[in-house]
Amino acid sequence: MKSDSYTNNPFKGTFGSLENLADTISEVLHCPVTIEDANHRLLAYSTHENSTDPARIATIIGRRVPEKVINSLWKDGVIPELQASDDPLRVSSISKVGLGDRVAISIRKNEEILGYIWVLEVNRHLSDEDLELLKKAAQAAKNQLLQLYTGSRRKQESLQEFFWKLLTGHSRNEEAIQDSLRELGILPGSPVSVLILQFPDEIDAAFEKNISYITSVNQSVKAQLTALDENQMIMLVTSALKEPLSEILQAFIQSFTLQMKERFGVREITAGFGGIYSSYHLTEKSYLEALQVIKIKNRFKEAASELYGYENLGIYQFLDVIHQQQSASRYQNQALTKLKEYDRLHKTDLYNTLDTYLSAGSNTHLTASLLHIHLNTLTYRLKRIAEIGQIDFKNTNQKTMLYLDLKIQQLFY
Amino acid sequence: MKSDSYTNNPFKGTFGSLENLADTISEVLHCPVTIEDANHRLLAYSTHENSTDPARIATIIGRRVPEKVINSLWKDGVIPELQASDDPLRVSSISKVGLGDRVAISIRKNEEILGYIWVLEVNRHLSDEDLELLKKAAQAAKNQLLQLYTGSRRKQESLQEFFWKLLTGHSRNEEAIQDSLRELGILPGSPVSVLILQFPDEIDAAFEKNISYITSVNQSVKAQLTALDENQMIMLVTSALKEPLSEILQAFIQSFTLQMKERFGVREITAGFGGIYSSYHLTEKSYLEALQVIKIKNRFKEAASELYGYENLGIYQFLDVIHQQQSASRYQNQALTKLKEYDRLHKTDLYNTLDTYLSAGSNTHLTASLLHIHLNTLTYRLKRIAEIGQIDFKNTNQKTMLYLDLKIQQLFY
DNA sequence: AGAGCATTTGTGAAATATCACAAACGCTCT
DNA sequence: AGAGCGTTTGTGATATTTCACAAATGCTCT
Incomplete structure (x- = not known):
C-alpha cells in the first residue's frame, strides 16, 4: 500500500532542500531538471545528468535564465501560457537562443506565480504519465517555495x-x-x-x-x-x-x-x-x-x-489591409499582370519603368535619369505601357491604384 | 379537466378547414390572423376583426404576400430566422412596406417549411403565454397543411x-x-x-x-x-x-x-x-x-x-477598409485638418483646391479651369497649401495619402 | 542573310508648367 | 479712413513636357 502511494506520488513529504527535489524529479523522469523562481532566478538544478543544452548551461552559470531566452519565451507566448495554467506545457526547441525541447510547468499558489520547473527532454520524450508526475512535483515545490518566500520577499519583477x-x-x-x-x-x-x-x-x-x-x-x-x-x-x-x-x-x-x-x-x-x-x-x-x-x-x-x-x-500604413482585402476577393491588377507578361516575353523593362515613373511622381525627367535612359525612350515606353496595360495616365484613380498595387506587390511578393 | 386541457391547448383536434383554424387563433389572441403557405400564398385569414394594416390588405386582395414585403423580410433576415426555428418571432413594423407590428411563426414538419402564421398586434401586445399558444396553433396547422400537401404538391419556390x-x-x-x-x-x-x-x-x-x-x-x-x-x-x-x-x-x-x-x-x-x-x-x-x-x-x-x-x-474598393483601420488607430491627416482650419478662419478654399488639384492629376491648367480661377491664383494657393499643410508635392507617398484621405473624408463625412 | 518588328536615340517645334514680380482687390483691425 | 495682410490677377521670361518624325539599333524568324 505504501509502495503504491509512492509510485503514485514520489514527491510526497518535504525534502530537505530544493536541490533534493530537483534530483528526485530528475531521477523519476530521467531528464535534467531546473527549478527557477518567479523572476527566472535559478533556485536548484539536478546534477545526475550530463547531457544538457546551451540555455541550461547559461542559466546555471549565470544563476539566472538569460534575458535572451526570457524574451524569446515571452514573444512566443510560452510564459503567459505557463502562468495561466497548472498544467505542464511542452516547449519546442528554439535553437536561436540555444533552447532544446523541454517541458515546463509553473509553480503557483492560487493565482500567484512562485516559480517554474523545467525538464529537458534530452534523453527521452515524456509520456502523459510523466506529465502527471510533473504536476505533483510542482505541488511539492510549491510548499518548499512558500517556506522560502517568508512574507517579506515578494515577487520582484525585473x-x-x-x-x-x-x-x-x-x-x-x-x-x-x-x-x-x-x-x-x-x-x-x-x-x-x-x-x-x-x-x-x-x-x-x-x-x-x-x-x-x-x-x-x-x-x-x-x-x-x-x-x-x-x-x-x-x-x-x-x-x-x-x-x-x-x-x-x-x-x-x-x-x-x-x-x-x-x-x-x-x-x-x-x-x-x-x-x-x-x-x-x-x-x-x-x-x-x-x-x-x-x-x-x-x-x-x-x-x-x-x-x-x-x-x-502614409500609404505604407494601409498596404497590408488593402492586400488582405485583395486576397480575399482574389483581386489582380490586370494592367500589371499584362505588363509583367509582356516583359517576360519581350525581355523589356516596362513594369519597372512604370514603378519608377509613378514613384517619381510622374516626372519624366527624373524618371529617365533614374533609369539611365533617354527621355524619349521613357516617353516611348510610357506609350507602350498605356497601350498594353490599358492605362490612362490622366486618370488619377487608376494611377493611384497602380501605384498602390505596385507597392503591395513589392511588399508581399 | 377537459376545460383545463382546452385552456392549455385550444387548438387540439382537427378543424374543418384552415379558415376555422385562423378564426380560432384570432379569437383566442384577439388579433387578426393570416396563414400562408411556404411560398407566401394566402391559405386562410381570420374575419372577425376589422382593424388591419396595408400589407395584410394587399395580401388578402392579391391572395399572396406582395413581393415588396417578402423582399423586405428577406433583407431584414426575418424569414431565415423564422425558417430556422419553431418559436414565434416578433417583427417590428416596417412602414416602408405597410407592415404593422406583428408576430410570426413558421409551420414546419421536421426541417421542411410548410407555411407561416402571422398575427397582427393591432389591438394588443401578445404576452408570453399568447406566444406559447401560438406555438400550439402552429402544431395544429401543421397537420392541416400536411393533408393539403398530398405528396405531389411540393414546395414550389417563386x-x-x-x-x-x-x-x-x-x-x-x-x-x-x-x-x-x-x-x-x-x-x-x-x-x-x-x-x-x-x-x-x-x-x-x-x-x-x-x-x-x-x-x-x-x-x-x-x-x-x-x-x-x-x-x-x-x-x-x-x-x-x-x-x-x-x-x-x-x-x-x-x-x-x-x-x-x-x-x-x-x-x-x-x-x-x-x-x-x-x-x-x-x-x-x-x-x-x-x-x-x-x-x-x-x-x-x-x-x-x-x-x-x-x-x-480602383481605390474606391478599398476606401472602407482603410477608413476602418484609420478609425481604429484614431488617425487624422494633419495636413487636411490644418487646411480645413485655415479655410474656416480665413474663408478661403484651400481644401477644395487641393482636392480638385489632386483629382485632376496635378494638372494646373485643368484644375484652374475647373475652379474657374486664374492659373496664377492656383499656383499661389498651392504654395500656401504646401506651407500650411507641410506638404511636399514631389513626394508621391504623401500626395497619394492626401488623395486617399480626401476621398475617404468625402465618403464618410 | 535579310525582312520585319520592337526598341532606342536624336532633333525640333508646340504646348504647358513654373517662377518672379507688380499691381489691384478685399477684408479686418485700430 | 487707411494701414496691413492675404488674396487674386496680369505680364513676361524660363524651364519642362509632349508630340511628331526620322534614323539607328537589336532581335527573331524564315
Missing part, C-alpha cells in the same frame, strides 16, 4: 521582463501598469512610444555599452525601459521637452545614426518608432507599429529612408 | 424569393442552388454578376414594363433572375457572347441609360454591377459589391461617372 510583458500585450490594466512602473522607480509620464534601433549584427555586451552611451548622453530622449532582441534594441521612450515627441524622435534617430557611424563606424542602422500614446497598455500596439516601420524601411530602402514614425508612413 | 435567398446569402450550397435553378427552368451557365439599375423614383408596374421591354430587347445581356427593391431593379445577369462580361455589361448600361432617356425621358439612372463569378453562392458578394458601386457613384458623381463594374472601382 525591468526587462516587465517590459516584455508590456510589449507582448500581456499587461492590459492601465492602473496596474502605472503602479508597477512607480514600484520600478519609473515616473509614468506623458506620451510614450516604442523605438526600435536595428543593427546589422546581433548586439553583444560591448556593443550594447556603446549604444547605451550614446542614448544616455542624449538629453532630448529618455528611455524608460529597454530590451534587446537579437539585433534590435527596443526602447520605451518619452521626452521632457515640449516639442512633439515625433519630431524629437526623428531628430534623435538622425543624430544617433550619425554618431554611431562616426564614432563606431556602424552603418546600416534601421530605426523606427510606433504610434505615440499616453497609455501604457498601448505599448504592444506601438511596438507592432514600430516593427512595421522597420519592415517597410527594409523593403523600400530609398523611398522610406526619411520615414521614421509610424504616423508618417 | 423565382423572386429564390433570388432574394441568393442575394441575402441564405443559400450556400452550390450544388443545391444549381439544382434549384434547373428546376426553375434556368440553365446555370458560365460567369454571372449582379447588376443594379437605380431610378430616381420607386418602380411601379407600368415603369417595370418599360424597363423589362428594353432589357429583353437587348440581345447581349441575359437576365436570369430579377427582383425589385424600391427604386432599384436587381438582376442576375450573364451573356452568351464571348467578350468579357464586364465589357458587355458596360456597353449594356450605356445603351440602356441612353434608351431610357430617349424613349421615356428618364434621367438620373445609376447603374453598377458587382464582381463576376462562376459560382452562384457568391451572388450575395456580387450584390453587396454592386451596392458599393452605386454608393460610390452617388458620392463621386463626376469622378465615378464612367465606372460601372466593381472590379474597376
Whole structure:
C-alpha cells in the first residue's frame, strides 16, 4: 500500500532542500531538471545528468535564465501560457537562443506565480504519465517555495521582463501598469512610444555599452525601459521637452545614426518608432507599429529612408489591409499582370519603368535619369505601357491604384 | 379537466378547414390572423376583426404576400430566422412596406417549411403565454397543411424569393442552388454578376414594363433572375457572347441609360454591377459589391461617372477598409485638418483646391479651369497649401495619402 | 542573310508648367 | 479712413513636357 502511494506520488513529504527535489524529479523522469523562481532566478538544478543544452548551461552559470531566452519565451507566448495554467506545457526547441525541447510547468499558489520547473527532454520524450508526475512535483515545490518566500520577499519583477510583458500585450490594466512602473522607480509620464534601433549584427555586451552611451548622453530622449532582441534594441521612450515627441524622435534617430557611424563606424542602422500614446497598455500596439516601420524601411530602402514614425508612413500604413482585402476577393491588377507578361516575353523593362515613373511622381525627367535612359525612350515606353496595360495616365484613380498595387506587390511578393 | 386541457391547448383536434383554424387563433389572441403557405400564398385569414394594416390588405386582395414585403423580410433576415426555428418571432413594423407590428411563426414538419402564421398586434401586445399558444396553433396547422400537401404538391419556390435567398446569402450550397435553378427552368451557365439599375423614383408596374421591354430587347445581356427593391431593379445577369462580361455589361448600361432617356425621358439612372463569378453562392458578394458601386457613384458623381463594374472601382474598393483601420488607430491627416482650419478662419478654399488639384492629376491648367480661377491664383494657393499643410508635392507617398484621405473624408463625412 | 518588328536615340517645334514680380482687390483691425 | 495682410490677377521670361518624325539599333524568324 505504501509502495503504491509512492509510485503514485514520489514527491510526497518535504525534502530537505530544493536541490533534493530537483534530483528526485530528475531521477523519476530521467531528464535534467531546473527549478527557477518567479523572476527566472535559478533556485536548484539536478546534477545526475550530463547531457544538457546551451540555455541550461547559461542559466546555471549565470544563476539566472538569460534575458535572451526570457524574451524569446515571452514573444512566443510560452510564459503567459505557463502562468495561466497548472498544467505542464511542452516547449519546442528554439535553437536561436540555444533552447532544446523541454517541458515546463509553473509553480503557483492560487493565482500567484512562485516559480517554474523545467525538464529537458534530452534523453527521452515524456509520456502523459510523466506529465502527471510533473504536476505533483510542482505541488511539492510549491510548499518548499512558500517556506522560502517568508512574507517579506515578494515577487520582484525585473525591468526587462516587465517590459516584455508590456510589449507582448500581456499587461492590459492601465492602473496596474502605472503602479508597477512607480514600484520600478519609473515616473509614468506623458506620451510614450516604442523605438526600435536595428543593427546589422546581433548586439553583444560591448556593443550594447556603446549604444547605451550614446542614448544616455542624449538629453532630448529618455528611455524608460529597454530590451534587446537579437539585433534590435527596443526602447520605451518619452521626452521632457515640449516639442512633439515625433519630431524629437526623428531628430534623435538622425543624430544617433550619425554618431554611431562616426564614432563606431556602424552603418546600416534601421530605426523606427510606433504610434505615440499616453497609455501604457498601448505599448504592444506601438511596438507592432514600430516593427512595421522597420519592415517597410527594409523593403523600400530609398523611398522610406526619411520615414521614421509610424504616423508618417502614409500609404505604407494601409498596404497590408488593402492586400488582405485583395486576397480575399482574389483581386489582380490586370494592367500589371499584362505588363509583367509582356516583359517576360519581350525581355523589356516596362513594369519597372512604370514603378519608377509613378514613384517619381510622374516626372519624366527624373524618371529617365533614374533609369539611365533617354527621355524619349521613357516617353516611348510610357506609350507602350498605356497601350498594353490599358492605362490612362490622366486618370488619377487608376494611377493611384497602380501605384498602390505596385507597392503591395513589392511588399508581399 | 377537459376545460383545463382546452385552456392549455385550444387548438387540439382537427378543424374543418384552415379558415376555422385562423378564426380560432384570432379569437383566442384577439388579433387578426393570416396563414400562408411556404411560398407566401394566402391559405386562410381570420374575419372577425376589422382593424388591419396595408400589407395584410394587399395580401388578402392579391391572395399572396406582395413581393415588396417578402423582399423586405428577406433583407431584414426575418424569414431565415423564422425558417430556422419553431418559436414565434416578433417583427417590428416596417412602414416602408405597410407592415404593422406583428408576430410570426413558421409551420414546419421536421426541417421542411410548410407555411407561416402571422398575427397582427393591432389591438394588443401578445404576452408570453399568447406566444406559447401560438406555438400550439402552429402544431395544429401543421397537420392541416400536411393533408393539403398530398405528396405531389411540393414546395414550389417563386423565382423572386429564390433570388432574394441568393442575394441575402441564405443559400450556400452550390450544388443545391444549381439544382434549384434547373428546376426553375434556368440553365446555370458560365460567369454571372449582379447588376443594379437605380431610378430616381420607386418602380411601379407600368415603369417595370418599360424597363423589362428594353432589357429583353437587348440581345447581349441575359437576365436570369430579377427582383425589385424600391427604386432599384436587381438582376442576375450573364451573356452568351464571348467578350468579357464586364465589357458587355458596360456597353449594356450605356445603351440602356441612353434608351431610357430617349424613349421615356428618364434621367438620373445609376447603374453598377458587382464582381463576376462562376459560382452562384457568391451572388450575395456580387450584390453587396454592386451596392458599393452605386454608393460610390452617388458620392463621386463626376469622378465615378464612367465606372460601372466593381472590379474597376480602383481605390474606391478599398476606401472602407482603410477608413476602418484609420478609425481604429484614431488617425487624422494633419495636413487636411490644418487646411480645413485655415479655410474656416480665413474663408478661403484651400481644401477644395487641393482636392480638385489632386483629382485632376496635378494638372494646373485643368484644375484652374475647373475652379474657374486664374492659373496664377492656383499656383499661389498651392504654395500656401504646401506651407500650411507641410506638404511636399514631389513626394508621391504623401500626395497619394492626401488623395486617399480626401476621398475617404468625402465618403464618410 | 535579310525582312520585319520592337526598341532606342536624336532633333525640333508646340504646348504647358513654373517662377518672379507688380499691381489691384478685399477684408479686418485700430 | 487707411494701414496691413492675404488674396487674386496680369505680364513676361524660363524651364519642362509632349508630340511628331526620322534614323539607328537589336532581335527573331524564315
